[in-house]
Amino acid sequence: MTKTIIPFGPQHPVLPEPIHLKLTLEDEVITEAIPAFGFVHRGLEKLVEIRDFHQMIYVVERICGICSMLHAMCYCQGIEEMMGIEVPPRARFLRVIWSELHRMHSHLLWLGLFADSFGFESLFMQFWKIREKILDIDEATTGNRIIVSVNVIGGVRKDLGTEQTSMILSALKDVEKELQWLETTIMSDYTVQKRTVGKGILTGKQAYELGLVGPTLRASGVAQDARMLGYAAFGDINFTPVVETDGDCYARCKVRFREVFQSIDLIRQAIGKLPNGEIAVKVKGRPNGEVVTRVEQPRGEVFYYIKANGTKNLERLRVRTPTFANVPALLTMLPGAWLSDVPVIVLSIDPCISCTER
Amino acid sequence: MFKKIMTKARMQSPWMLHFDCGSCNGCDIEVLACLTPVYDVERFGIINTGNPMHADIFLVTGTVNHRNQKVLRNLYDQIPDPKVVVAIGACGLTGGIFREAWNVIGGVDKVIPVDVYVPGCPAKPEAIIDGVVLGLEKFRGKAETAESISANDFEEEAPCREK
Numbered sequence: 001m002t003k004t005i006i007p008f009g010p011q012h013p014v015l016p017e018p019i020h021l022k023l024t025l026e027d028e029v030i031t032e033a034i035p036a037f038g039f040v041h042r043g044l045e046k047l048v049e050i051r052d053f054h055q056m057i058y059v060v061e062r063i064c065g066i067c068s069m070l071h072a073m074c075y076c077q078g079i080e081e082m083m084g085i086e087v088p089p090r091a092r093f094l095r096v097i098w099s100e101l102h103r104m105h106s107h108l109l110w111l112g113l114f115a116d117s118f119g120f121e122s123l124f125m126q127f128w129k130i131r132e133k134i135l136d137i138d139e140a141t142t143g144n145r146i147i148v149s150v151n152v153i154g155g156v157r158k159d160l161g162t163e164q165t166s167m168i169l170s171a172l173k174d175v176e177k178e179l180q181w182l183e184t185t186i187m188s189d190y191t192v193q194k195r196t197v198g199k200g201i202l203t204g205k206q207a208y209e210l211g212l213v214g215p216t217l218r219a220s221g222v223a224q225d226a227r228m229l230g231y232a233a234f235g236d237i238n239f240t241p242v243v244e245t246d247g248d249c250y251a252r253c254k255v256r257f258r259e260v261f262q263s264i265d266l267i268r269q270a271i272g273k274l275p276n277g278e279i280a281v282k283v284k285g286r287p288n289g290e291v292v293t294r295v296e297q298p299r300g301e302v303f304y305y306i307k308a309n310g311t312k313n314l315e316r317l318r319v320r321t322p323t324f325a326n327v328p329a330l331l332t333m334l335p336g337a338w339l340s341d342v343p344v345i346v347l348s349i350d351p352c353i354s355c356t357e358r
Numbered sequence: 359m360f361k362k363i364m365t366k367a368r369m370q371s372p373w374m375l376h377f378d379c380g381s382c383n384g385c386d387i388e389v390l391a392c393l394t395p396v397y398d399v400e401r402f403g404i405i406n407t408g409n410p411m412h413a414d415i416f417l418v419t420g421t422v423n424h425r426n427q428k429v430l431r432n433l434y435d436q437i438p439d440p441k442v443v444v445a446i447g448a449c450g451l452t453g454g455i456f457r458e459a460w461n462v463i464g465g466v467d468k469v470i471p472v473d474v475y476v477p478g479c480p481a482k483p484e485a486i487i488d489g490v491v492l493g494l495e496k497f498r499g500k501a502e503t504a505e506s507i508s509a510n511d512f513e514e515e516a517p518c519r520e521k
Contacts, residue, residue: 010426010429011377011408011410011429011433012408017378017383017386018377018378018379018426018429038423038425039379039380039423039425039426039429040378040380040381040420040423040426041380041423041425041461042380042421042423042456042459042461042462043459043460043461043462044456044459046459046460047456047458047459050458058455059455062382062384062454062455062456062479063382064382064383065381065382065383065384065385065386065387065480066383066384066387068382068384109387112394124394125394125395128390128391128394128395129394129395129396132391132394132395132396135391145388145480145482146384146387146388146480147382147384147479147480352383354378354380354381354382354383
């Protein structure tokens with residue numbers, strides 16, 4: 001059988017972002033997949049030499065627009081740990097609320113794109129319609145739809161009044177109701193199962209050995225979630241990670257769908273326990289030393305290494321993003337798959353290329 | 359006569375191509391939000407197409423870097439005339455917050471001619487729809503004069519940033 005090489009990307013209808021995959025095919029079965037990166041590379045880790053450590057918050061927020069709040073939270077957490085700043089309890093709970101809102105909008109976005117990848121256009125529209133409600137909450141509470149920019153070193157920039165928390169709770173009630181209506185589609189629809197069950201299977205052992213993170217790992221039965229570390233206020237509220245055991249594309253879809261409900265629950269708990277007090281403390285001095293921090297993003301665990309030398313510019317900032325850890329899974333899953341399943345399998349790890357390349 | 363009918367038909371249903379050219383995803387998901395309920399540009403006959411050969415309006419988000427400028431030129435040249443380029447977001451306009459990063463050339467207009475600039479970080483869906491509507495006016499003008507610029511005529515390879 002002669003081999004055919006098919007380029008997938010960088011501009012492809014199913015991908016909102018440019019990633020290039022060189023697929024070698026025998027008949028319709030993939031034998032090899034070689035990824036090529038660099039289309040979104042900006043080199044922003046080196047910007048620490050120009051921008052000071054306060055300005056870097058706005059740069060790391062723009063590593064990725066979808067999980068911007070969590071990037072800024074991870075960065076601020078690192079600097080706070082380095083400078084020995086105690087964040088007020090109210091700020092820690094507010095960070096949980098906004099980070100879970102971000103996780104919800106990211107997962108709903110992904111569920112929509114995933115439905116689009118196997119041609120279920122109406123499901124795509126339904127998920128994005130629900131997502132607009134989350135964005136409305138973001139806009140009402142922070143002033144922007146996507147890049148909310150609430151984190152500062154030492155706390156948060158905005159406060160939530162009782163009017164706003166009750167608005168969030170009533171909006172979440174609507175979201176939950178509409179999601180329960182879609183649950184029957186995701187959980188029992190013939191079309192969804194036909195295109196996703198048994199596609200791109202990863203066993204728990206494989207997933208662990210490849211060093212995967214986030215929903216991709218949890219769908220293979222490994223209960224690992226950075227929120228178990230108890231950063232921000234996750235230590236004070238009930239949290240157990242969502243786990244599925246099948247390890248295929250359908251299991252990854254179910255993990256993300258259940259995590260949306262979990263996020264609703266976490267926001268309710270955080271609003272219920274929201275303490276009174278300050279939302280930020282004043283920051284004096286400059287950071288010195290090195291630190292490693294971790295935060296659970298919608299796609300998995302993000303890892304920041306920050307090194308400072310007592311000047312206003314940091315010495316080094318290194319970001320390891322979840323998609324970077326999950327790309328090896330793609331190269332394990334694609335060989336042996338059909339060409340028609342490539343969009344489904346590629347999307348099942350929730351690739352975020354602008355995170356990966358920075 | 360035929361040209362008039364063609365122009366009218368094109369104005370009624372412009373198809374758009376979206377390319378993420380090194381953006382942070384913020385503007386990309388806002389472009390997609392334009393296509394979905396609440397904003398829904400399909401009511402104006404605008405459809406998102408994945409194929410540049412079918413497109414009339416080219417939406418570009420994000421900064422240009424040394425690797426993706428060739429892809430951007432290719433896509434631009436593959437779109438048949440008349441065509442309109444809409445640059446979206448602060449990065450697409452000037453390079454935005456990344457303009458000093460070492461791998462960034464700058465805004466989209468360093469590589470291909472841009473007709474409409476939509477500011478914002480990220481640009482709101484309302485602003486993007488407004489940009490597309492403004493682009494349609496230019497589109498009519500281009501369709502009537504049959505003006506054409508190739509990416510190669512626009513400028514030679516964008517020069518490397520000198521430090």
